[in-house]
Amino acid sequence: MNAPPPAHIFPETEQYCSLSYEERRFLKSVWAQYRFTFQEIKQLIDFASDVEMWNEGELSSLWNPDLIARNYPKLSGKPLRRKLIEGAEEVWERLRRGPKSYDSFTPPASSELGGKSIPIDAPHQGEILGTCPVASERTRCCNLETLDVVKQCGFACSYCSIQSFYDQGRVYFVDNLDEKLEELERRFIAERRSGETRLRHIGTGQSSDSLMWGNRNGLLEKLSGFAGRNPEIILELKTKSANTSWLEEHELPSNMLATWSLNPQTIIDAEEHLTSSLDDRLAAARRCADKGIAVGFHFHPIVHYDRWKQEYGNLFRRVQELFLPEEVVTISLGTLTFIRPVIRQLRRRKLRSKILQMPLSDAEGKQSYPFEIKRELFSYAYNSFSGAWKSGVFFYLCMEEIDLWEPVFGRSYSDNRAFEEDMKRSYRKKMDSIAYLKKASKMV
Template identity: 45%
Template sequence: MIEQHPLASSLTDSDRVFLQHLAETYHPTYQQMRILIEQSIDLTLWRQSPIEELWDEKAGGQLTGKAKFKAMMKDVMDKITTLRRMPTEYDNFFDKPKLNAKPSHVEELTETRLLGRCPCPVSGEKTRCCNLLTLDVVQQCAFACSYCSIQSFYHKDEIIFTANLPQRLDNLELPSDAWHIGTGQSSDSLLWGDDHGILTALADFSKNNPKVVVELKTKSSRTDWISQVDFPPNMIATWSLNAPTIIGKEEHKSASLENRLKAARKAADAGILVGFHLHPMVYFSGWEEEYRFVVNAITERFSIEEVVMVSMGTLTFTKEVLRQLRQSQQPSRILQMELTESAGKYSYPTEVKQQMFTHAYKCFPADWKTENGPFFYLCMELPQLWEPVFGRSYPDNEAFELDMKNHYWRKIRKG
């Protein structure tokens, strides 16, 4: 019965034996066994007590058969839910994933479609979406963040560069409403510097499309590109930042917070507009102090004139990504969270998100929240979060996009 489930191969031997015993003794439904398999895998990845140690036959009381099994299953799920609802503890988590060697660099002529859209829900306005377009000029990333799905999407250990990128970009037909294009969806935008002429091609594209903002998004500390490439004003560089604990425990191979900020400082010193993404914010023990530290580090090193935007967002998973993370068998506590369905995906409960975002926003000084400061926004989050976090909201995505667009261009023109 166990082997019928897609994730069964990711179970430890001891979990498989125990769950097989439960299956033969109580004959659970397919759905009950699916849940137990998923929870067993999660506990293993978190390096928490195995499900056998949490299972309590006494929880069934005097019940028998399916009623007894249902009571015992509720008891073990209550224990796991309690663990999920607590801020994740990292002080006793030291396991590192078994990472592959640095992926091989492969340059390949490809006809793969370059232009896409951000992964917000495609129908309706379940989340506030800025209508970001994406340019997938590189596929695959050399970083190994535990929550990221890129590694599962592209070519495993190969980095694929678009070999004829200048020509492809010259022939690219942009939608009439295009104004904001990001390059960090399928790989890190600045990890590769100007290798294979990537940034030179993007800079030329930006010069040829002066009404479009091209955003480079990174977790790297590489800065040699600053002296190698002539950035036009409509080309901005942004850094994804996180709490030091999360960088150390979950954002494997990426640059430290300090080195990311140093790289951003060099870009700003060169006259390039910069931005910061507090994304994904994680609900862990000590999160308040560490995210306050991140905000203070930003505001102490950069002026409001240098920063075009600050976004906030948190962990969001599709069912497919959850399955991939569980299949990976890589130790991580990133899924030790209360997975609540939100806009067709799984994330923290709304109350937890509001608490984290509000705290981070309050940490910014008052002058950062004026018209001259950066544009603050929530990335792929529910519309009802905006008012309690920022004290402002938008009636629809169009209004949000227009405000964002106007703010970006005011910053670019001033620069």
């Protein structure tokens, strides 16, 4: 066997060190045998890391470099190494692009998800009202404003980068929230006096889950009071939780909206760790709707896998069986979309997950499914709803390419501002209708 290259060029990366002992030994062996360069062996480490993360076995059992070398006896040096890399890449691509299955997938144990969240009360510096962190003119965006009253999330969804895991379990609660909300109200009052009042759609679920913390530090009570004193806002609570006890025990102002992210239980079990089950989320939404609270649903991210059509189809039917379109303000559709730093972040965590086992294409500067897959996912979702739902509920695509709107919905918007204004008009009209029906039912 040829003498190995100098040891210092072997990339002892974090990804390499997280591989199994057998896989590390295999990679060191082929590196020495075929004299792979630093970049070549690094590429093989990336392939091995992904295969292991996807719970598809090990690269060493799927790729046989010795067999490839025997099939090309006249090749040596760089041409042979290129052929070997191509063989490994073929294995990786086949797994990445093929219809992935969760049938034999083993979700990570609780001990692998990190410790308990550590709540920290800390003052917020500067403006508390922000804008959607992924807003862009390159995609059709609703220009959502965000109220980041809690930062970092105690759930452990494999596709998300706002988990407390990434900050040693710390979750930050704004302990000067009263002061910050008062500042915001003074600004709104000044706008009213100057005649510049406009309807605002504000979300609280962009930097953490809106309901998982309940009314800790009087959080929901303060938000409810803020919404009640400012009728020109629509305040949305977005959640994967079933923690609705405070909402059920108190009267919410009619301009507050509770929405749930929904996925089939297969995806919840495999990828949405520590979150409430699908049954519990739907039951919580049903309890809120029974109390006259406006509700909505986010099918986001829709994940493409071997049984996606059957399982999402069942989910869409359940929603229509459990709710009337008159009770539901909005339904959004979206899928997995990443910026490259987030992909690197998810890989570094080394949590067993099939989320990145997907074909990645450029989507207006981000990485996502190819256009045709997304069109199929979204069209199937939208067409699973009856005409009454399509005409009575505001459907939209979240953070998706502009060219998807027309083939999916048969409608589109000239720009983000037109989308924003249509959404807010629709929300306000529907929420006023829900409030009227609630009031009328109490008079009977």
